[in-house]
Amino acid sequence: MIHIRNLRKSYGRNAVLQGIDMDVRAGEFVVMLGLSGAGKSTLLRCMNGLNQPDSGTLRVGDIDLMRKHSRRELARHVAMVFQHHNLVPRLSVRKNVLTGRLGQTAALASVLQLFRQSDLTLAGQCLDRVGLAHKAHERTEALSGGQMQRVGIARALAQQPQVILADEPVASLDPQTARSVLQYLRDATRELGIAVVCNLHQVDYAREFGDRIVGLAQGRMVFDGTPAELDAAALDTIYHAAPQNEPEAGRGSISAPPANAWVRTAAPAGGL
Numbered sequence: 422m423i424h425i426r427n428l429r430k431s432y433g434r435n436a437v438l439q440g441i442d443m444d445v446r447a448g449e450f451v452v453m454l455g456l457s458g459a460g461k462s463t464l465l466r467c468m469n470g471l472n473q474p475d476s477g478t479l480r481v482g483d484i485d486l487m488r489k490h491s492r493r494e495l496a497r498h499v500a501m502v503f504q505h506h507n508l509v510p511r512l513s514v515r516k517n518v519l520t521g522r523l524g525q526t527a528a529l530a531s532v533l534q535l536f537r538q539s540d541l542t543l544a545g546q547c548l549d550r551v552g553l554a555h556k557a558h559e560r561t562e563a564l565s566g567g568q569m570q571r572v573g574i575a576r577a578l579a580q581q582p583q584v585i586l587a588d589e590p591v592a593s594l595d596p597q598t599a600r601s602v603l604q605y606l607r608d609a610t611r612e613l614g615i616a617v618v619c620n621l622h623q624v625d626y627a628r629e630f631g632d633r634i635v636g637l638a639q640g641r642m643v644f645d646g647t648p649a650e651l652d653a654a655a656l657d658t659i660y661h662a663a664p665q666n667e668p669e670a671g672r673g674s675i676s677a678p679p680a681n682a683w684v685r686t687a688a689p690a691g692g693l
């Protein structure tokens with residue numbers, strides 16, 4: 422579903438992605454972990470066509486993102502769930518979900534916000550999936566933060582994408598609400614066979630919800646394994662990476678891990 426090879430992206434002299442190799446299959450829930458600045462959002466934005474990589478291979482479904490492609494074409498494949506959900510507060514919940522259809526609606530109908538009956542039915546089904554069908558006609562601003570994020574998920578599902586990219590979708594939520602939001606996301610994507618890549622800062626949630634966990638450090642993938650394999654040594658590799666070109670004694674290989682491999686080091690005293 423997602424195919425990435427030797428992907429590189431720099432901002433000026435800042436080499437943010439330094440040769441990422443990654444494949445994500447349909448129905449797989451991949452959680453991406455890493456320190457702030459590791460390059461997680463940049464990688465998601467490349468997958469969503471918002472950032473243009475410098476070089477490498479990046480395909481989502483049958484779209485080659487290294488070549489010219491239309492936003493509408495990409496919207497049929499990729500949906501995004503944002504940390505701050507990016508909903509329009511004064512619109513109804515259903516209208517916000519329907520905006521997920523705009524990329525696939527004829528241009529004039531989009532401008533006039535005319536939707537087919539099939540789109541209205543789909544919006545209802547997507548809201549039902551996140552347990553909010555009864556809120557369809559309420560103004561979105563009246564919802565709680567967790568409910569708004571569930572509307573954000575429903576909007577992403579309404580795009581009928583092959584891939585959902587979620588950038589810290591539960592960062593502003595309390596633990597109980599965060600878990601329920603991730604559960605809705607995981608259930609919906611499993612049942613629909615959608616591939617998910619989800620950036621998180623919470624290791625516990627990564628273990629609980631990820632089928633697979635990917636760790637980024639300084640623009641390189643330094644871990645790729647199951648939740649069970651994410652032990653203290655792996656966490657050390659992800660979160661205590663030495664600055665590039667300045668390897669610490671005994672941890673030299675982390676600044677240049679072999680492609681698509683991860684490096685075990687001694688667990689830090691006290692763990693994370």
Ligand SMILES: Nc1ncnc2c1ncn2[C@@H]1O[C@H](COP(=O)(O)OP(=O)(O)OP(=O)(O)O)[C@@H](O)[C@H]1O
Nearest residue numbers: 432435437455456457458459460461462463464620
């Ligand atoms: N538009 C931009 N212009 C210049 N530099 C950028 C831009 N976007 C990101 N960067 C830089 O790229 C690096 C990686 O940023 P990125 O947001 O991808 O990290 P991250 O792992 O998602 O961090 P966080 O967990 O804090 O969101 C950082 O050094 C950041 O300053």
